[in-house]
Amino acid sequence: MSETQDHHQGNEDAATYDVEAVQAKWQPVWEALEPFRADDEVVRSGAREKKYALTMFPYPSGDLHMGHAEVTALHDVLARYWWQRGYEVMNPMGWDSFGLPAENAAIRNDAHPADYTYGNIDTQLASFKKYAVSFDWSRRFNTSDPEYYRWTQWLFLRMYEKGLAYRKNSPVNWCPNDQTVLANEQVVDGACERCGAVVTKRELTQWYFRTTAYAQELLDSLDDLEPTWSTKVVNAQRNWIGRSEGAHVDFVVDGRDEPVTVYTTRPDTIFGTTFMVVAVDAALADELVTDEQRAAFEAYREEVRRETEIERLSTDRPKTGVDLGVTATNPVTGQQIPVWATDYVLADYGTGAVMGVPGGDQRDFEFATVMGLPIVRTTQPPADFEGDSYSGEGPTINSPAAGVEVALDINGLPVAEAKARTIAFLDQQGTGRGTVNFRLRDWLLSRQRYLGAPIPIIHCPVDGEVPVPDDQLPVELPALRGADLKPKGVSPLGGADEWVNVSCPKCGGPAQRDTDTMDTFVDSSWYFLRYCSPHDHTQAFDSDLVNMWGPCDIYIGGDEHAVLHLLYARFFTKALRDMGLLSFDEPFSAYLSQGKVINNGRKMSKSLGNGVSLGGQLAEFGVDAVRLTLVFASPPEDNIDWADVSPSGALKFLQRAWRLSGDVASAPGTSPDSGDIALRKLTHKTVHEAGQLVEVHRFNVMVARTMELVNATRKAIDSGCGPADPAVREAVETVAILLSLVAPYVAEEMWERLGHEPTVARVGWPVVDEALLVQDSVTAVVQVKGKVRARLEVSPDISEADLEAAALADEGVVRAIDGAAIRKVIVVAPKLVNIVT
RNA sequence: GCCGAAGUGGUGGAACUGGCAGACACGCAGGUCUUAGGAACCUGUGCCUUCGGGCGUGGGGGUUCAAGUCCCCCCUUCGGCACCA
Numbered sequence: 001m002s003e004t005q006d007h008h009q010g011n012e013d014a015a016t017y018d019v020e021a022v023q024a025k026w027q028p029v030w031e032a033l034e035p036f037r038a039d040d041e042v043v044r045s046g047a048r049e050k051k052y053a054l055t056m057f058p059y060p061s062g063d064l065h066m067g068h069a070e071v072t073a074l075h076d077v078l079a080r081y082w083w084q085r086g087y088e089v090m091n092p093m094g095w096d097s098f099g100l101p102a103e104n105a106a107i108r109n110d111a112h113p114a115d116y117t118y119g120n121i122d123t124q125l126a127s128f129k130k131y132a133v134s135f136d137w138s139r140r141f142n143t144s145d146p147e148y149y150r151w152t153q154w155l156f157l158r159m160y161e162k163g164l165a166y167r168k169n170s171p172v173n174w175c176p177n178d179q180t181v182l183a184n185e186q187v188v189d190g191a192c193e194r195c196g197a198v199v200t201k202r203e204l205t206q207w208y209f210r211t212t213a214y215a216q217e218l219l220d221s222l223d224d225l226e227p228t229w230s231t232k233v234v235n236a237q238r239n240w241i242g243r244s245e246g247a248h249v250d251f252v253v254d255g256r257d258e259p260v261t262v263y264t265t266r267p268d269t270i271f272g273t274t275f276m277v278v279a280v281d282a283a284l285a286d287e288l289v290t291d292e293q294r295a296a297f298e299a300y301r302e303e304v305r306r307e308t309e310i311e312r313l314s315t316d317r318p319k320t321g322v323d324l325g326v327t328a329t330n331p332v333t334g335q336q337i338p339v340w341a342t343d344y345v346l347a348d349y350g351t352g353a354v355m356g357v358p359g360g361d362q363r364d365f366e367f368a369t370v371m372g373l374p375i376v377r378t379t380q381p382p383a384d385f386e387g388d389s390y391s392g393e394g395p396t397i398n399s400p401a402a403g404v405e406v407a408l409d410i411n412g413l414p415v416a417e418a419k420a421r422t423i424a425f426l427d428q429q430g431t432g433r434g435t436v437n438f439r440l441r442d443w444l445l446s447r448q449r450y451l452g453a454p455i456p457i458i459h460c461p462v463d464g465e466v467p468v469p470d471d472q473l474p475v476e477l478p479a480l481r482g483a484d485l486k487p488k489g490v491s492p493l494g495g496a497d498e499w500v501n502v503s504c505p506k507c508g509g510p511a512q513r514d515t516d517t518m519d520t521f522v523d524s525s526w527y528f529l530r531y532c533s534p535h536d537h538t539q540a541f542d543s544d545l546v547n548m549w550g551p552c553d554i555y556i557g558g559d560e561h562a563v564l565h566l567l568y569a570r571f572f573t574k575a576l577r578d579m580g581l582l583s584f585d586e587p588f589s590a591y592l593s594q595g596k597v598i599n600n601g602r603k604m605s606k607s608l609g610n611g612v613s614l615g616g617q618l619a620e621f622g623v624d625a626v627r628l629t630l631v632f633a634s635p636p637e638d639n640i641d642w643a644d645v646s647p648s649g650a651l652k653f654l655q656r657a658w659r660l661s662g663d664v665a666s667a668p669g670t671s672p673d674s675g676d677i678a679l680r681k682l683t684h685k686t687v688h689e690a691g692q693l694v695e696v697h698r699f700n701v702m703v704a705r706t707m708e709l710v711n712a713t714r715k716a717i718d719s720g721c722g723p724a725d726p727a728v729r730e731a732v733e734t735v736a737i738l739l740s741l742v743a744p745y746v747a748e749e750m751w752e753r754l755g756h757e758p759t760v761a762r763v764g765w766p767v768v769d770e771a772l773l774v775q776d777s778v779t780a781v782v783q784v785k786g787k788v789r790a791r792l793e794v795s796p797d798i799s800e801a802d803l804e805a806a807a808l809a810d811e812g813v814v815r816a817i818d819g820a821a822i823r824k825v826i827v828v829a830p831k832l833v834n835i836v837t
Numbered sequence: 838g839c840c841g842a843a844g845u846g847g848u849g850g851a852a853c854u855g856g857c858a859g860a861c862a863c864g865c866a867g868g869u870c871u872u873a874g875g876a877a878c879c880u881g882u883g884c885c886u887u888c889g890g891g892c893g894u895g896g897g898g899g900u901u902c903a904a905g906u907c908c909c910c911c912c913u914u915c916g917g918c919a920c921c922a
Contacts, residue, residue, distance in 0.1 A: 016876075016877095231842065232841075232842070232917075233917095234841090235841045235842080235917060235918095236840095236917045237917090238840075238841090238917090238918095239839090239840060239841085239917050239918040239919090240917080242919090242921070244922090246922080262922085263922070264922060265921090265922065277922090312920085313919080313920080314920085315919080315920050319920085342920095344920040344922090345920080345922075346922090348921095349922085350921070350922070353922095354922045355922080356922090357922085362838085362920090363920050363922070366920090367920095437921075438921095439918080439919090439921055559916085559917095562916095562917080563918095632849090632850095632861085632862075633849065633850085634849065638849095643848095644848060644849050644863080645849065645862095645863075646849090646862075646863050648863095648875085650862095652877095653862085655876095655877095659877090700849095700850075700851090701851065703861080703862090704850090704851070704862075705861080706861095707861055707862075708861070714878090718878085781856075781857050783856085783857090783902085783903075785902085786902070791857075824902060825902085826903075828856065832856050832857085834856085835902090836903095
């Protein structure tokens, strides 16, 4: 584009501007001006109101790509709009530079993670600056900087003190490729969220955050977030937390003092219970099994342990299990039932034991059928139902078997009432109670990988787990230069003998550091707090500043983090609030999830060879055109198929807008008052609507309105009021300001050509003259039997009677009525008349 | 199976509380100016039409003077959850 020559005859202003030159010209000017530096004092003094605009910080695993370009382009529209509206906007950026994505990329490139990571950060920083996002670079940090992770470790210790961080032995998700454990949230359809390898289970002692302590609040607050958060994400979190209401029911098992408690959501089906099933991998099963059945049980357990998660999750394979040889007593009916072990019951949900009701539950039905256990119907099937295994909804027909006397009568009651009565009965008997269960599990945070914050705990043979004292933080990651950092299943930190072997802070005896590192998501669970006081060396964050800037007024990112980062950050916020470190309940007041950039209907990927390089697009069309393309393509939430959009069209439009600035023939500062009224009205209407559209995140329509203004201004110059009319200057200046949200280089260039100083980004939103929003005439539609037959130009304050009369007098309307009798006339002044014959 | 979102021209997408469906673009067609056009500008572009008009927002019903928008049923696509008892 830069070599395009101007050969246009007759109009010297119809040149095209040099994209590269304009970018090179303004970048250093902005660098010097720092127009987007957020000042704490301005907010503290009340001089301006604050806005906190946050967009997800990148992993430094390469240069920026199309996805980054999209999210920052969208985000920047809002941030720059808020500046123009007179807010003090904090719009920080940094790097999420610990963790698997960066580490794996480094290993692939045969580099030490630290070198590789920091090299990429430099590359991305330069790209961001060229891309001209309104970030406040004075606040940047990297989560892998010791000054940052010192405080990540500090926060871990506060969690530990509160019992919110703990260690336990449990079967955990294991990624055989990345050679590390994974949180539940990082397992998608039985595979590793990062690399796609099939996840297996391992029994390991690992660190957890007690997210379940906040399950109910995390769920409840979603109601408040619903109006301003992406519905997709709210829905995903609700499903993930997975609240269910039911009951705990105690079954006495022979040969055991403590009863075995089961969890059920349908206590009303207790009369249909014909067996009990226990999760085969739960300690309870091992405890209950009789000596005679032990061999069979252990063989079965071995078989189950060899299954992958994917096999285990499959619901369409036949049920398996083994009889544990003991019997349990139904606390309501007193009936004796067998106890089995199976893999379809989960050890870590509910109590790991279930009452088997084959007449009411599909899975129990399948199990009973395979094992030859009795089936008792519990609900009334529809009249046309044939068979024995109906398990749908319907009035309960639960009642005790013949000869059993029970004081609980729920036969024929609706399910909800039957449940309530059964729970009340169990409660009174002392054999059960109503309870609530969540699908959400605690967050497994240890990782057996190098690139992360070391867990600041020392294991002492005498004192057990001993926290590293605060004044010894950070526990710095050993450099391990020259060591093999490839994943091997145990943390590479274990190989750093000098680092590992320390004396116990309590007793001074020989002890070892915990060698695992923290999940990257720990780093990102509080980074938005650190931005408020990024260079404070005395504390993780300044609570006063956090309470002043927070919570974030907008957060934009991808919904792949719906149940990961977004849930963890919410958990951290609530936990820190309860520690008195901050005063709000939720970190992100509004969340906008942006779609993906795809190509030809498919995700961009190396293997498909359909990747579109951001650098290539920027070189061909320039920053502004790429940004405009991304913003204009669709609503922010929708995916953008690069094959469907036109960056060349965007560039064409920008050139068109730019050309207007060369046509303006009035002097800077000319009052628009005497300008062409029609153009002035359009200008003011456009500003008014554009503001509203940005507020509701309809950025694509905002661009469309700007295009209309450009088109109308072009017409006004060429065949209307002419280039010297003050309204033309007003319109073009408005275009420059509107474009400053999307295409900062062109906007700045236009602003200069209009005779102004930089920077257009901070000149302020144009003031709308309300008088100019009033229209002199509107088009009223006249319908006959719902079909449009005429359009009338009428005054906006025409009376209903006058409008009706005008409509009935219209020639086309008379023809359409064709002499038929008028039954009814609906008049909605000044917009519409509908005549019914 | 459970929960949620969405279906509008050849394409991306507009349409505020029910009130002119298809804004703004892309693409395509024609034109003006040009040595030239992958430049600029102008015109046209939902479908059908006997040029009166008729039909059109996934399908079928309904409410209403009036439905892309509200209600019921169905179909399709996408997303979340899922042997969670």
